[in-house]
């Protein structure tokens with residue numbers, strides 16, 4: 001289940017100087033981020049600070065203007081994850097050549113990371129099982145029978161095996177998001193990305209989903225989690241990165257950044273969130 005048997009400190013993710021503008025709106029102003037194998041980084045910050053843009057850039061869904069991203073590294077666990085034959089580095093500042101070369105690089109990036117979306121993003125016309133095996137079968141070209149067997153195992157794990165033939169509209173938000181997590185795991189990625197995975201859920205459904213994510217963290221998955229759930233971040237994350245206005249304002253051990261932030265902007269943000277909840 002877990003991609004790591006022995007936790008080493010080699011980075012699974014290394015981001016350097018990532019920049020991105022949408023027209024005249026500069027959203028990322030040089031982001032550095034390191035996530036060692038088996039570690040969890042919580043990314044927090046006000047709405048509009050660029051958190052989703054970072055995750056989308058790491059998942060090959062957005063083309064940054066500059067900087068570089070390295071995902072994956074050779075290691076003992078490389079045989080356990082799909083296509084993990086060493087690190088992939090993309091330097092976005094370089095001209096990547098043809099449009100085709102560019103999209104191939106983004107696809108390679110996407111193959112190493114898997115994203116869990118705020119609004120689940122399941123295919124509405126496909127069943128739960130079809131949603132989960134889509135990536136492994138269509139994109140990764142794995143044998144269907146193998147993909148189905150693995151999908152069923154993962155669905156059973158989150159208590160949703162009996163829903164495998166249901167369609168997303170028949171499920172609660174919490175169930176849909178657990179399918180979203182299973183769909184990400186089925187890709188056997190090196191890196192899991194979560195974009196506010198519980199912010200669309202009714203309050204009583206939040207804990208189930210956070211519980212699944214916490215289990216994955218305990219198993220040694222390498223993850224970046226964008227979240228406003230500060231108590232969850234404190235329990236689950238090794239490091240917290242606070243960003244505002246497209247820059248990293250503060251980073252450090254979760255307990256330090258959340259309990260005793262150094263920067264004024266972090267203090268104001270944490271105080272405001274704690275008072276809201």
Ligand code: ADP
Nearest residue numbers: 022025027045046047048049050051052053054
């Ligand atoms: P966050 O996730 O921290 O709330 P986002 O990364 O979603 O922030 O957005 C950061 C900024 O980038 C916002 O000003 C948003 O309007 C803008 N933005 C995000 N995606 C796009 C897009 N596809 N086109 C234009 N502007 C965008």
Ligand code: MG
Nearest residue numbers: 051052053195
């Ligand atoms: Mg966002």
